[in-house]
Amino acid sequence: xxxxxRSAKRIPxxxxxxxxxxxxxxxxxxxxxAASITSITPLGQAHVPYLTQFQxxxxxxxxGLSWSAEQQHFVAISDDRSERQPxxxxxxxxxxxxxxxxxxxxxxxxxxxxxxRDGKPYAExxxxxxxxxxTGSDRVYVSSEGDGIRQIAPFINGYDLQGRWxxxxxxxTTFWPASVFDRLNQGIRNNDAFExxxxxPDRATLYSxxxxxxxxxGEESTQxxxxxxRILQYALADGRLLHQYxxxxxxxxxxxxxxxxxxxxGLADMLALDNQGTLLALERTYVKGAxxxxxxxxxxxxxxxxxxxxxxxxxxxxxxxASKRLVADLADDLNVPLDNFxxxxxxxxxxxxxxLLLLISDDNFSxxxxxxxxxxxxxxxx
Numbered sequence: 565x566x567x568x569x570r571s572a573k574r575i576p577x578x579x580x581x582x583x584x585x586x587x588x589x590x591x592x593x594x595x596x597x598a599a600s601i602t603s604i605t606p607l608g609q610a611h612v613p614y615l616t617q618f619q620x621x622x623x624x625x626x627x628g629l630s631w632s633a634e635q636q637h638f639v640a641i642s643d644d645r646s647e648r649q650p651x652x653x654x655x656x657x658x659x660x661x662x663x664x665x666x667x668x669x670x671x672x673x674x675x676x677x678x679x680x681r682d683g684k685p686y687a688e689x690x691x692x693x694x695x696x697x698x699t700g701s702d703r704v705y706v707s708s709e710g711d712g713i714r715q716i717a718p719f720i721n722g723y724d725l726q727g728r729w730x731x732x733x734x735x736x737t738t739f740w741p742a743s744v745f746d747r748l749n750q751g752i753r754n755n756d757a758f759e760x761x762x763x764x765p766d767r768a769t770l771y772s773x774x775x776x777x778x779x780x781x782g783e784e785s786t787q788x789x790x791x792x793x794r795i796l797q798y799a800l801a802d803g804r805l806l807h808q809y810x811x812x813x814x815x816x817x818x819x820x821x822x823x824x825x826x827x828x829x830g831l832a833d834m835l836a837l838d839n840q841g842t843l844l845a846l847e848r849t850y851v852k853g854a855x856x857x858x859x860x861x862x863x864x865x866x867x868x869x870x871x872x873x874x875x876x877x878x879x880x881x882x883x884x885x886a887s888k889r890l891v892a893d894l895a896d897d898l899n900v901p902l903d904n905f906x907x908x909x910x911x912x913x914x915x916x917x918x919x920l921l922l923l924i925s926d927d928n929f930s931x932x933x934x935x936x937x938x939x940x941x942x943x944x945x946x
Contacts, residue, residue: 597946599838601862601891604921606898607939608665614931618672621649624929628696628761628833629909629922630704637673638909640924641696641706648929650685651678651693652727653704658911658922658939665939676727678706683728689714694906695761695772695833699800703730707761707772712741712754720758720772720798733770733803738875742779750780759906760834762843763800770798771843773811775830780876785829787816792877793831795843795865795886808872809865810885811845818851820896827851832906834863837944841865845888846908846923856902857895858923861888894938903927903934910942918943 616623625643632639641653655673658665677685678693695707703722710718717740722731742751756775763770773795776784785791790813797807816827828850835844842864849857868886871877894900903925911920918941927933 598840598842598864599944599946601844601942602945603943604892605941606900607660607663607941609901610665610667610670610937612935614927619675621652621675623654624927624935626924626935627694627906627926629907629924630696630698631909631911632698634701638911638922639696639698639704640907641693643692643694643926645692646686646688646690651691652676653696670937678723678727679729681729694759697761697763697770699763699767705761705770707758709755709757709759710741710752712752715741717741718752718757731803733798734805738778751778753779756830759830759832762834762836764836764839766839768800770800771834771836772796773831773834775832776813780878782878785813785816787825790815805872807870809868810871810877810883812885814847816849816851817857818854819857822854824851824854833908835908835910844908846905848905856904858902858905859893860891862891863888900938903936914941
């Protein structure tokens with residue numbers, strides 16, 4: 565199917581990474597103004613074959629990404645619920661060849677097993693790891709969606725780089741799974757909790773968000789209406805939950821050229837672009853029989869209402885949600901091959917001033933889907 569670019573500006577393809585450049589230093593330097601993405605250009609994709617084996621583990625279910633400026637590598641969380649091997653994250657490096665991302669660009673370095681409070685690998689189905697965020701050289705945060713059916717609460721935990729538990733961030737009862745007798749009326753929806761996780765460039769703030777509305781807040785998106793998710797803002801210095809904001813997810817929009825009914829959409833990941841509440845959000849749509857639609861939005865929390873004390877926002881017309889601006893529809897604007905993209909991370913600076921943005925897809929350990937790592941050059945201006 566022919567795709568026509570409508571809004572995304574194409575920029576010259578760059579050839580290599582600039583080594584030793586700290587993303588945090590680059591973005592903090594211009595922290596007085598909100599950041600904004602002014603252009604995005606595809607650089608190609610790497611495909612990880614189905615059920616790739618690495619150091620005795622199965623690479624798959626890759627659902628979140630983060631970048632280490634200190635170590636010059638990426639980390640990816642697997643959403644394996646300790647069913648195949650213990651819950652874990654992977655470390656890998658990326659090298660562009662003539663400005664392009666290819667299968668040979670990705671080199672797997674190691675995997676790290678997550679350990680619970682008792683220092684043991686997580687038991688089967690004790691968590692559903694979906695998001696990951698590094699804070700530097702000593703801490704990695706992981707978000708778990710929990711399990712609404714099994715009455716397992718979601719969490720956001722901090723670990724050292726060896727995977728040992730260090731900290732649990734506070735989680736309001738608003739987000740706990742409802743009891744058996746109230747399952748339809750409150751709490752997280754099953755498999756729709758904390759997919760996203762990101763830390764600001766100054767490493768002072770962590771953001772996460774629900775993938776769709778809490779049951780008491782509103783309905784899931786359909787093709788006729790969107791859904792009010794919640795963005796959570798934590799202070800990493802003391803772990804406090806400072807603020808919550810409403811984020812309005814799009815209605816379900818089938819891929820261009822299709823007219824299949826039904827489908828689902830969720831806020832799959834976020835990326836902090838500055839220290840002022842500017843985020844890049846990944847909204848992922850899936851319509852059975854039609855496939856995926858992936859959209860990237862620039863989000864601003866400036867002026868949004870703090871809903872931290874509200875147990876429900878359903879029907880509240882006084883709430884100002886976070887604002888958002890479409891950066892790109894990956895297929896329609898950039899002609900990018902799609903799969904179940906769930907994670908994104910902003911990596912090093914490229915040799916013409918842009919940054920390397922990576923997206924990763926979750927194959928759900930299924931031979932019907934693919935693990936893809938897609939690269940983009942993005943221009944970010946204050």
